[in-house]
Amino acid sequence: MTINSESVFNNSGRASLVGVASVVGLLVLSGVAVTGGASKVLVISWVAFAAMALGAWLGARADETNPYRLVWGYGLASGAMVTSAAMFLVPQAMGLGGQAGAARIGGVGIAAGIVVGYGTHTIGHRLTHLDTSFDMTTTAIAAHALSAGLVIGLVYASMPELGILLGLAIVSHKGPAGYAAARRLGRSGKSATALLLPATGVGLTAIPSALLPAPESAVVNAVIFGFAAGIFLHVAMDFLPNCEAGSEIDEVCSLHEHSHDLLDELRTHAVGSTVLGAAAVVLAWVAI
Numbered sequence: 001m002t003i004n005s006e007s008v009f010n011n012s013g014r015a016s017l018v019g020v021a022s023v024v025g026l027l028v029l030s031g032v033a034v035t036g037g038a039s040k041v042l043v044i045s046w047v048a049f050a051a052m053a054l055g056a057w058l059g060a061r062a063d064e065t066n067p068y069r070l071v072w073g074y075g076l077a078s079g080a081m082v083t084s085a086a087m088f089l090v091p092q093a094m095g096l097g098g099q100a101g102a103a104r105i106g107g108v109g110i111a112a113g114i115v116v117g118y119g120t121h122t123i124g125h126r127l128t129h130l131d132t133s134f135d136m137t138t139t140a141i142a143a144h145a146l147s148a149g150l151v152i153g154l155v156y157a158s159m160p161e162l163g164i165l166l167g168l169a170i171v172s173h174k175g176p177a178g179y180a181a182a183r184r185l186g187r188s189g190k191s192a193t194a195l196l197l198p199a200t201g202v203g204l205t206a207i208p209s210a211l212l213p214a215p216e217s218a219v220v221n222a223v224i225f226g227f228a229a230g231i232f233l234h235v236a237m238d239f240l241p242n243c244e245a246g247s248e249i250d251e252v253c254s255l256h257e258h259s260h261d262l263l264d265e266l267r268t269h270a271v272g273s274t275v276l277g278a279a280a281v282v283l284a285w286v287a288i
Contacts (some may be wrong), residue, residue: 020195045203075273113230145201153209
């Protein structure tokens with residue numbers, strides 16, 4: 001039996017073999033997480049999978065992309081991510097450094113996370129323009145999910161008493177990301193099952209890294225938390241609804257009549273959704 005890159009990476013309309021295999025891998029690692037006591041990371045991994053799978057399922061079946069749904073999905077997710085990173089990760093990064101001078105190490109980690117996140121996103125976007133035998137957009141999303149999972153696992157390994165709210169808010173963007181990615185794949189005649197890999201990506205790396213021995217050095221932990229905060233702040237800012245000319249939302253609006261007026265209206269929705277997403281995390285933290 002010959003398996004070519006087109007069927008594996010789902011460049012046709014058929015089911016993705018890599019996607020199916022990734023689900024099997026997540027099931028196996030879930031058993032490892034149960035026996036290893038990584039219950040929080042296990043829940044976060046499956047919530048991330050369910051959110052992206054549901055978003056992809058809705059996107060694959062939508063006749064057209066609803067700009068309001070897209071803006072609210074991005075806004076709620078980005079607001080939740082910004083607030084979670086600022087409330088739970090940044091204080092840990094600055095506090096674990098100990099003395100005032102050492103605390104700056106956490107700041108270095110935050111800066112490194114933002115810069116690395118921006119760099120990988122920019123290079124990854126450039127790679128999507130290359131003519132290859134597999135879908136680069138799906139590959140870029142999968143790489144992001146795998147790296148995010150690695151960071152989530154390290155954070156919970158270093159600070160297991162962290163609440164589950166942090167992880168759930170961090171992966172809140174999976175739903176709108178899956179929806180938008182499925183719409184792009186559908187327009188290209190490709191199956192949304194390719195998104196099973198990025199949907200499981202968080203769990204595939206978060207569970208193993210969460211089971212690693214936690215570093216005992218406060219400075220190392222400060223760098224880990226700072227880098228995590230920087231990465232997630234970058235992702236959150238990247239998901240802030242962009243209602244400017246040439247943006248993804250502008251492309252969706254161009255399919256409708258009176259697109260300029262619609263784009264102006266969506267700016268209000270963008271601000272409202274982001275504020276609501278941020279407020280939801282604060283309220284959940286107060287309630288819990």
